[in-house]
Amino acid sequence: MAQIIQSNTTPIDKVEVDTITVDIVENALRNARYEMDAVLFRTAMSPGIREQHDEFPLIANPEGKMVVGQFGSFIGGFLDNYSGTVEEGDVFLTSDPYSCDGAISHANDWLVLMPIYFDGRIVGWAAMFGHMTDVGGKVPGSLPTDAESIHEEGVIVPPIKLYNKGVLNDETLRLILNQVRMPQWNRSDLNAIVAACRTAGRRVAELCSRFGASTYLSVLDALLERNYRAMEQLIATTISEDPISFTDYIDDDGMGYGPYKISCTMWRENNKVVLDFKGTDSQSLGPINFYLNENMFKMFFGIYMIMVFDPQILWNDGFYPLVEVRIPERSLLKPAYPAALSCRTHALGRIFDVLGGLLGQRQPEFLNAAGFSSSPHLMYSGRNSKGEWFQLYQIGFGGIPGRPFGDGPDGHSLWPSFTNVPNEFLEAYFPLLIERYETVPDSGGAGFFRGGNGIDIAYRFLEPGEISIHDDRWFTYPWGVNGGLPGKRSTKYLIKKDGTKKTLPSKCDRVHVEKDDVLHYVTWGGGGWGDPLTRSPELVALEVKRGLVTKEGAYQNYGVVLTDDLSVDEARTEARREEIRSSRSEIGVFNFGGTLEELRARCEAETGLKPPLTPTFI
Template sequence: MSGLDPSTGSGRRTLDHPGVDPVLVEIVEGYLASVEMEVETAIGRTSRSPMIRDAHDYRAGIHDRRLRKLTGRSYSALVHPVVRDYPLETMRPGDVFFHNDVYLSEGGIGHLPDLCVTAPVFHDEGDGQGPQVVAFVQAFGHHDDIGGAVPGSMPSQATSVFEEGLMVPPIRLWDQGVPNEAALKIMTRNSRMPESLAADLDAECSACLMGARRMAELFARYGRTTVEACFDAVLDKTTATFRREILAKIPVGTYVWEDYAEHDGVDEPRLHTQRITLTRTPADDPDGERLVFDFHGTSPQAKGPINHCGDYADGNFLKKWLAPILRNLADTPERMAELDVNEGVVPLIEMRFPPKGTLLTPEFPAPTNARTFVILRLLGVLAGVLAKAVDGRMPADQETIRYTGVYGTDLEGAPYLMREVLGGGSGGRYYADGEDTIHVVPDSRNLPSEFSEARFPFVVERLGLAVDSGGAGRYRGGLGYEKHIRMLKDAHFMSIADRSILACWGVKGGKAGRPFQVTIDPGGPREREVDALADAEPVAAGEVIRIRTTGGGGWGDPLERPYDEVLRDVLWGKVSRDGARDDYGVVVTGSADAPVADEPASDALREELRGARTGDEPFFDRGPGYATLAAGATSAEVDFLR
């Protein structure tokens, strides 16, 4: 039977697994996916907070006793820290473990609002040893408030993790089916939303225990030896598929790319570098055919909360976080959707981290609540370095998580907190436009307007697409959201967002998308722009908060986009007439319901725009914000950026 070193979860095989019925392997793989979905459905139906119940910012995962992630529809945290502190032999049926401590999570927890519960699965093989741990069911999600300096537990100006909320290392939250009331009292007492937190934790623990029972039924039906052989076969299939269909498309060689966070909430905006040196090793490499991700060249850790602890457990979490980007190299979109990312990708990726003290290797107690600025940027950095390796056959950039919200007291005088994760546009691809308003967390979504208006003291006056936000290109970037919220009572607005200066880059001649923007009282007497990192911007009753999220970058030369596709975008309200002229060189006439391209005028305009170009178009277009920040860099930083 094949396996992993249980202390590290590394990809080193110990023995070849015996042959198993391929039909049974498919049954087990489908069973795992079914249990994962059942756990997530149970959480969604029984939780209480809008972030979990309505926005669905959570996910489940199933792991084997060797700590390998078996399911691949979504990412999840790690079991490593639980097993580190509670050896398998000390676990009992009905136990549920809890943790959210960033620095004691082995890299699986990014910031304190991400709470993780883990239930071990037990099976009695009938060999006299009694029930033994054979797997784990885990739930991991973002919660409204876990304490700290500001509502929502994400202070934008934090300089220490101690300002960000309650840190809990792995603890036994349920002991043989009995909740630890003392621990629950401590956690809920530290939250501004104690009832929601208690209900969410109860939903997650109960769902994981249900999932553990379902998994125990699988082992009871087929036996431990057979089921674990199927687990090995599932992971081996992933390894073989990614080696055959993905690695084979990346030329052997070394490629470098970097991108930047623009601010950390403490210092003035500047370029915070995240760099990947990608090496694709040959098949005859002494250490095997693989991808090496080297993060040397990443900037020092920030004073503010944009740091991410990525180097623990040899980057085990980060490997599975970044690997979905590789699926874009699949032959078809349909095939891409079929490629799950489970522990089978781990043997194909090696990670090399810089010493402690960088954005990706911060030292305790550096703050981390806005770590999305780093961990999401790394997805784009990997996409960019792959684009260099495969001559642009990768999507342009996208940025899909930013937290916005309002808080105060409602019309009855009760305190409330509304937080929302709004998506953005995805990048244009070499074969199609980007998708509009996507969310990086599978099945997550915006808050329904009807629910929000019924629960909070505001009216959603508009929720639609942000016109012209997608980067221009032969294939246009997807559009972001535009949302207008009119407050019915004085409140405070909060935002944890990036890409308000830097834009999502375009590739292969495509243009960058529009950046994130928040305007309060647009068109009114007190119109003002709000910084993307804001904890408590006052908003008066009657004022509108206008939120525009990022558009994805474009792919290919926008002057090559066919006229009929530009007209379709104008008709659908995705591109304005000014945008059609300025970005695509298309002069649009006719009515709003029947736009027409003036082809002679458009042909002449496109020739004029081509003639105004000073030379070859850059492979990447970062947008005007990059030039602004690069111009303000010190000479040492400029040398470094080269």
Template sequence: MRTNPVVLEMLMQRFRSVAEEMGYSVQRTGYTAFVNETADLGVALVTPKGEIFGYPNGIGISTFVNLDMSDAFGAFDHYDEGDIVITNDPYTSGGMSSHLPDVNVFRPVFHNGELVCFTFAYVHSTDVGGNVAGSLTPSNYEVFQEGIRIPPIKLYKKDVANEDVLKLIMNNVRVPADNWGDLRAMITALRVGERRVHELIERYGRDTFLSAMQDCLAYTETRVREQIRRIPPGTYRFHDYLDDDVASEVPVRLEVAVTVSGDSMHLDFTGTDPQLKSAFNLYSASKPHPWLIYKLMSLFITMDPGIPLNSGMMRPVSVTAPVGSVVNCVFPAAIGLRTTMGVRLQDAVMGALAQALPEIVPAAGSGTIVPVVFAEPSPTGRGVEVNVLEPLSGGTGGGSQSDGLHARDVVDLANLRNSPLETVESKSSTRVFIYGLRPDSAGAGKFRGGCGVVFEFEVLAPDCVIIARGMERLRFQPWGLLGGACGAFGRIEVKRSGSDHFEQVHKADALRASVGDVIRLSTAGGGGYGDPLERDAQKVLDDVLNGFVTVAGAERDYGVVIRNRLLDTAATVKLRASRKSTAVPPLHTLGNARLAYETLWNPEMWQAFVTLIYSLPLPLRYEIRGRLWREMEARRGDGRTADIAALEQAWRDMEVRMAKSGVAPVVKKALAA
């Protein structure tokens, strides 16, 4: 490193503080509740080559520390002072944006005519157009349905606004005043960052600034490589699922093989399902995109809390993300719910690394982040009003030393704060009945998981739409570790006006509701870690008294008997002794639903199935995948043979039927192409 170590440490802290000032500037001047309350935003200082060297610790999304901005920066051959570029399109920005509601802006910073860095900001916009209010819904199958696509384009040239571009954007969104207010907040933050960079250069000099900018990346990289060397070398495999893609009932399988070699790490997602005709796809641009690997950041910081946050953190990490898969989809696939996909991918990655680091990696969290979007007719009679009521999550998984946290998974998105209920009710036609922790939802263990959340509200206006995108773990529970139990399933329930009972519904696309309807969303709890019978009985009593566990749950899940709010020690000892087993538990507790599902879809069967699907042309994969899956499930259901030979025969029969229906020439043409 060229920079004096003392000076480097001071400048690294200044880089971070500049980014944090930018972040608080966006939040405090933002217009919408999703920015000024929830804080779904991000800021950074970025090198001219697109690497983040200044990132906040205390404000904004923590997951984008390795976001590669090189393609977006390279969209222009020349920049002038005062230029501001805007984009929200993943496909033309090289994955800088990961779905259309994330509106990104960046500004070049010059010193004596030389480009020294960029300032960057983004916010999640409440609406960017598209076919539903809020822009995102699972049933979208093309990005064109999800809103206006803005390729990297100069919104400002030499500090003069391009009014034509601005008008084009604002005429294609439902709430232009909201979008413009948040956009102005970001522009302000870019200028704040530029001013602070000039001050740093004036104080320390251009050369020191530039060398520190590079050296801080190298310093972080070195410290991360030191931690990777602590991980036992080898290849660790795991898979997890999305419940389905809403467009069909077929679960979405996510495979990963994590290979640790020396001081580097490689993640291979080969074997993952092909891209979907729904909005759960992720466009990673064949890069180590944050949504593929962001939880590694949490792992490295857990192992070494002093590692500075910047793009150097992920330099030792590479990925294989098959083109045309759900982790690296092809245009124009819909990508609106990429968060749901990214969250479950991290469960798979951590499930693999738990085999290498069971003393560090916790059980699975709820794997759920649900911005509850509420759209209602505008009082003016023109258009709709759109609000995010709450960003719901569930519990984190228990670990080897501590219980999971309640309602804070995904912890990597823990910047997303809940909105005050007074704000929710004043900005939307709703009345909130329940917003609190969900008893008995945490996976039992020596260290239990965290509880999920219950959010129940009444609709007070006609013709409303609720989109609870990202609601997951309704089918497969969050897994536990080393004998810990799974977290509870998630639930969606609706009580229609005039009814006296709730009905459970599956994942909602766009749920229509009217006056008097009551919606109840219950998120999953985190998985438990270790044998629940080894949990300190006093801690179980404390959980009961605090409302996290019921009296029945304490006895059922922990073998702890509580009577009249007091611990019955003798009965507890007797009950636990009767249940104690000498059997060694598996590393992962996967839950009965997943174990039953995988009696058919075991690793060998899945490998044969996914290999067949990827041998087909991209346009045919989704349809054939669904047909073959249903055929094999039907065979299982009626007792017929459902094995690899049956799968291959089913495909041959399908080819014959397609030939008779006249589809064969189309297939042959696609295969030839």
């Protein structure tokens, strides 16, 4: 356990705080959290952080409980596992998931933690982690799809003092950077993360100077307590004592086996909710394991509850005592060291589909369909005509699910704060052209509220090199709900410069590309919500005109018949809808697009790929 050194050991008394002071401090902390982002984006070099915002900040109280931020508090796990001292001016770095109970979940995420001192006392923590484009390992990008151990995935940094009482540990940093392919990017991104944490530290110190440390810390207690009370009420009114369960899948492990099951059962015990992952498959030999930190999952649960039922609540760690998470050891979500973790993003994202399937079963009006539950990656690397190394890491976007209150957005990230890398940026800094960046019509599941469409990005490579692809939902469908249809699955295909077409697996490395080869990176759509036969025919016609739905899709999925000028033929539409109603079976809550056995039987005909082999576990 860490030993915290403070020159001022006088206890800080808790004081009464009024609502105006709470409001001022709360909004000041919100602004400080966004200022952390702004500092990072203006200082980092890698497009994954600078352009796509693949980073997650937080500001916590002295015990490490997150008050504002993202991804929940991982500081408690650090304090429990770090055996050294914590002193003013220290800045800590780690990228080892197994040393912090999965607070970061693969070696590409570099986590910086900084204690915030005021008047000789620790008054809080600032922390942030960002995804590094490369951390060494067997393939460029450090996310090998065939890894069987974390030691194949690049340099692993145990918890160290990057700064010791304000002094940079330069030799250790040079040793770490010597293991990576893009050391200038890593150094710049790391410095930017440190600068962001120091910015938060200054803002917290200013609040302590303005209000006094006692008032500031009492406000933090009030914010955490307010969150506890709000979540206690939400749990009492939305979670039943009777268990409900839901299962979803990771399609394959990158080594030919799958799908892998993620199962969760939820129920309420008194004022607490229990989420039990019993039934989840054992850990994979391949790198799709997701070392799920219990506090991180509590945060996922809290965000989902708040955004669905009461978006005005500021989420923080205050409600954690109300949630109990049970994850079986040596399962896909709690693998044993040194299991590979580099492709964990698919399980991480699929957790949100599982939560959606759980929380909406008893209240279908709040039920979301399955959405773009991943952050799929494309890596492209090689040497240009001048012999200079280039290396791209980019996150793909897809369709957000149809929801009780509207259509899912088209071509969006799983994470709301992520943004797309501008095509102009890509073409300016990498040897490629973006020949197509467009929505895929009909890829969003049909429904009263349509699922968001996936997108098709066509990359024309201008230099020979290698690509790696990380994706999922090519075998199972993003399911629809309440009569909504599933969204379309993802696909990746390479058109060689001689015109031949090759369908690529959803997870692959070391794919050689030549100049003028074109990769089509097609992402999946979100599932639909509600009966598509109840959607306004005029709205369907408008979306056909906008290229979001095809004329054939309108006819087959929505029962809408359009004339040559794309206006609605009302009589034929009513007849077509009645034809569909009379021929279809009873509408269920979920539409998975078929059983696993049915999907296996249709797989090669529908996808051009052989179905994955059923995993075997010891």
